[in-house]
Amino acid sequence: MIESKTPSSSKEQDLLRFIYDAFNRRDIEPILARMHSNVEWPNGMEGGWVHGREEVRAYWLRQWKVLDPHVVPIRFENNDQGRVVAHVKQLVRDLEGAIILDRMVRHIYTIKDGFISRMDIQEVKNNPSA
Numbered sequence: 001m002i003e004s005k006t007p008s009s010s011k012e013q014d015l016l017r018f019i020y021d022a023f024n025r026r027d028i029e030p031i032l033a034r035m036h037s038n039v040e041w042p043n044g045m046e047g048g049w050v051h052g053r054e055e056v057r058a059y060w061l062r063q064w065k066v067l068d069p070h071v072v073p074i075r076f077e078n079n080d081q082g083r084v085v086a087h088v089k090q091l092v093r094d095l096e097g098a099i100i101l102d103r104m105v106r107h108i109y110t111i112k113d114g115f116i117s118r119m120d121i122q123e124v125k126n127n128p129s130a
Helices: 010-025 028-032 053-066
Strands: 003-006 035-042 049-051 067-079 084-094 099-112 115-123
Touching: 010 028, 010 067, 010 084, 010 099, 028 053, 035 053, 049 053, 053 067, 067 099
Parallel strands: 035 115
Antiparallel strands: 003 067, 035 049, 067 084, 084 099, 099 115
């Protein structure tokens, strides 16, 4: 995928910053309310995809029983397809606090009418945090 360096809109950035902050607080409901009812979400823990708000909720609840993920967006831009690319610092610990992953990833969002309809995860090659 070829990415442009076009900044995303401040409205989209505000939405995504809100989403990341709520996720890190484990505050699911406000996040789900900003997702399309048929959202497509990657299951980064088990593989595959979850579809719809209820499956995203169930996935996150399963994840938080075994992992402590923390994600911080570093910057945002739009790609050539009009999707928002969030460059994200991802720190995942086990429940005892040991670091499992410490890396940069890209979260690529499709946002329609103010709602997140899809998110993809893209690994960063030559990851300095890996």
